[in-house]
Amino acid sequence: MLTALRLLACRRAPRLPDIAPVGHVVGCLSPTLLTSLASGHAWAGRLPSSCRVRVPLGDLQCVVYSVYAPLQPSTLSSTSTGPADFDGRAFLNFGTSAQLGFLTSEPPQQPSVRDHAGIDCFPFFSPDRYVLLAASLNGGNVLAEFRPNSGRLARAANRTAVSVRDCLAAVATKPASASDPDPLISPTLLDERCGGGTQGGSVLGLRMSSCRSLGRLYRSVCLGLINNLLSLCPPAALRQAGIDRIILAGSALRRNAVLRRAAALRFDECQFQSIVLEDGGARQQPAVADGAAGLAAQFLDWVAAGRGES
Template sequence: MSLQAPSRYVLGLDVGTSSVKAVLLEAESRAVVDSQTKKTKADISSLDGEKCREQDVARIVSAVNSCVAALPREHLCKVVRIGVSGQMHGVVLWKSEEGCIWQGGETGFTFQPKKTSHLITWQDGRCSRELLDSLTRPDSHLSLATGFGCATIFWYMRNRPQFLESYNAAGTIHDYVVAVLCGLRRPLMSAQNAASWGYFNTRCGTWNLQILRDSGFPTYLLPVVVESGAIAGKTDHEWYGVPEGTEVGVALGDFQCSVYSCMTETTDAVLNIGTSAQLTFALIPGFQPPAHPDPTASIAYFPYFDGIYLVVAAALNGGNVLASFIEMLKQWMQELGLEVPESVIYSRSVHAALTITDTDLAVQATLFGERHSPDQLASVTNISPSNLSLGHMTRALCRGIVKNLSSMLPCQQLIESGVQRIMGSGSALICNDVLKQEVEKAFTLPIVYGKNVDSAVGVAMVMLDRK
């Protein structure tokens, strides 16, 4: 069946950290004909400490089902492929024979999780530096960090080994969704997600099995790794009108899919400033990353598609820094007896900064540190009586956010790598003209705004383009 036949659709799902999004992409026009988004409200407290970040899988699955159920049934019955992306690094464990329950109803079949662990997310901080340093170094070009699937499982081995005995399968949350949809006895995982777990060699496409076995790691939990973009299987149930037997792609990384949604030319770079900030572009075919990571390097190499890598500057500081600034101003005003909505504080701060074309106030905007420099704090310098206004501070803060990102991946490096334009996206950037101005000062390449990154759209496009 040709994917270009009229009135055929691809369903794209993105299982994010705070919400789920579902889109229907019309195959012939590649247009989004409908979309649904639902907050998961899945965060739960953990018994394992304040640094732990866990989510309720049942609430996430409920959001997935709700999004799909809300899409037009007359389109869902014509879905020919399903693509699933989601939050990388995290891990959920389950009993493969009993990982879910399918139930029929008036609106069609739906599934509920059964005998699964909580999702330990990418934000989890339970793996201390001491624990990570005590582990055998992975045979990988990517550094291991807390929140990575393999690191989390090592933590359970050291601290709660009996916890692992209840399960025989593990994956990311979107790997779990694909496994359930296809009825997989052993989950499959894309190279994109495997690389985000640690202890995976992207050159040969295999887990570091010998290293892991020598460390006592329960390798039976590891999914089978397949090529990113491969078909994982077919749905073994009708699902809200989506036919039984519909092809489902192996789960993909949300970052790669977001890039795929807006990188229209191989010479494009993508700059996204949302909660955090990322700048990335695709390297030439045949490029291979260094054999071992440099923990002090500000860039990383993520597997993309068809053997191509993305060079990525992934900053932990973006719109979250501005949000913290606005929250600080709000608290100050509350202490002065004033109640001003955050939206008003934000809009007036940006307006004040637009009246100032330059400032000598300097803000080191690394409020949340960076992976390559975790102890780096924020600071304000060069303070004088003439630059203490709200406008000066907002301008300097926006400049600091952009300067931090451009220091990680300078414009000159983009140019030398053949990048011809930058696709600017992300809620913090698109809605803030001061940030746009500072981006255009720091990066002299043409910048195109308006085509926003969207992982759900990106994964649907991938499924449409796969043979």
């Protein structure tokens, strides 16, 4: 009897969370939770337990925020009115995985863009903003698999200590030959979500000269990753959405000159201008933490101006 009563009590309890808009205050930080989270961190003891907790979104939206906020912060405000003009900018975020997409203020019912299986729609921090995005599982993780093998092969061939960094630096400074093109490599080591199959990667146009050059193979892998993203989000769909510029972002693009050059080359062929965000001459790459901090600061500005929830 007691067990039956306990089961009935469990059934009465709500099992699904309440749906609330992004930025809505859902409570305050628990002192117990704060102590367990802050243990060992530099910010331990600096965050009061009275801090309000707001409804969040994920890493993707934080990266998108960090890309667009330095360029046009007013269009990201949840209090803005009217259609946003993002000036034809899309973004390529290349980290462990890779994403190509753009912000829009229009409802996501555009058949010209949405009929591509690789393009998905995600919510954004503002209720009248959407992220249209092609997300690939093949990004910096593929390059991470290739780089150590390149270094080991070079060391085995030369019988000397050759670092992976030195190998990539040599590749970045050596231009490709127009008379003897690089092979076409599709480095899809991981099956894409929208692929519906297990094709794996492929290599076309492999020649004797290609086999003798690690640089040519590595350039082809980088270009193949960019081509894979463009197969998920075709250039025609971007142009139809009014996109003419691509912002290059992400840790892999920041660290890898070969990948940056491959992205710029491919987008130039598709008649898109590539943009690398810079601030005072220093490269300023967007990141998840930057976006989260920037959004928190924006909420504080709204509260101070009396436009947000205190």
